[in-house]
Amino acid sequence: MELRHIRYFLAVAEAGNFTRAAAKLGIGQPPLSQQIRDMETEVEAVLFHRVPHGAELTAAGLAFLPHARAAIAASEAARLAAQRAARGETGRLSLGFTASSAFNPTVTGAIRKFRSTWPEVALSLSEMNSDGLMLKLVRGEIDAAFIRPGLEDPKEVRLKRLPDEPMLAALPSSHPLARHDRVRLADLAGEAFVLFPRTVGLSLYDDIVQACREASFDLIVSQEAPQIPSVVNLVAAGMGVSVVPGSISKIAVEGVTYRPLEQASPLIARLGLAMLKGQRSPIALNFMNLL
Numbered sequence: 001m002e003l004r005h006i007r008y009f010l011a012v013a014e015a016g017n018f019t020r021a022a023a024k025l026g027i028g029q030p031p032l033s034q035q036i037r038d039m040e041t042e043v044e045a046v047l048f049h050r051v052p053h054g055a056e057l058t059a060a061g062l063a064f065l066p067h068a069r070a071a072i073a074a075s076e077a078a079r080l081a082a083q084r085a086a087r088g089e090t091g092r093l094s095l096g097f098t099a100s101s102a103f104n105p106t107v108t109g110a111i112r113k114f115r116s117t118w119p120e121v122a123l124s125l126s127e128m129n130s131d132g133l134m135l136k137l138v139r140g141e142i143d144a145a146f147i148r149p150g151l152e153d154p155k156e157v158r159l160k161r162l163p164d165e166p167m168l169a170a171l172p173s174s175h176p177l178a179r180h181d182r183v184r185l186a187d188l189a190g191e192a193f194v195l196f197p198r199t200v201g202l203s204l205y206d207d208i209v210q211a212c213r214e215a216s217f218d219l220i221v222s223q224e225a226p227q228i229p230s231v232v233n234l235v236a237a238g239m240g241v242s243v244v245p246g247s248i249s250k251i252a253v254e255g256v257t258y259r260p261l262e263q264a265s266p267l268i269a270r271l272g273l274a275m276l277k278g279q280r281s282p283i284a285l286n287f288m289n290l291l
Helices: 003-015 018-025 029-043 059-086 105-117 130-139 202-214 228-236 246-250 282-290
Strands: 048-051 054-057 091-097 121-127 144-147 157-172 192-195 220-224 242-245 256-262 268-276
Touching (some): 018 054, 054 059, 091 282, 130 268, 157 246, 202 268, 228 242, 228 246, 242 246, 268 282
Parallel strands (some): 192 220
16 A cells, blocks of 8 residues: 555545545546546445545544555654764764863863754763774764874774864973963973873874974983873872873962963874764764764
8 A cells, every 4th residue: 555545535534525635635536536446446444424525534544544544654753863863963972082181171172062953963962082083983883073183184984184283381380380371391490390191192292292392302201190181180199290282271270370381383182083084974074074
């Protein structure tokens, strides 16, 4: 039984007349009558009494009516559901992010705007270092990820670069340099550094090491922190100084002072949204376009 047959049945049932129903449907009355007869043959029951003034539902027709309406309503709901999914208005987005990117206003603003624009999309978040997120992307375990990219874009992914962040010096508030408005990286030569493991932030770690060498010193890591945000607490504890992405300054920890770095080649923290080049999910593409 085709949906059009059910629509024909409903048109006749609502009009109570084959001629008026045919006019509403935009077809001839004889073809409509034939379609109804074919339908009655298929359901093995007479659905209408043909009377002089039109058509009346039989007991079988009355029993069939609510199910016919439900079938049309279900088909319309299915159509709308397919359209909404195609537009990325429903479904799930699995989004990864690095620990430091979680403090970036571009990242938090994008997530907030996405949730308000597409409230019926379930958002799943996972935190990991950039290398781990890249592996999850390749495996198809997440749809997109905010990463700290290196100088070259990874071959497997499409990367949307976001505004770079300046790096800041994170100093114990009692440190003499904390009284200065700005700090040269060279001023930190000989200081004990608190730094995250290279595996946590590969590009950031290498950039900091290279910048220190360009400032004519090799940094001394006195203490490693498990994640970039944890660095701040160890600086507050007097374990050393550090260099962190600017957005980390949103972590207001007593005993820590942030100062801009002054040098010829600005030290920056790169940020980007990565997804596989073959990504076709309308939800993931909506998120990237939102940025």
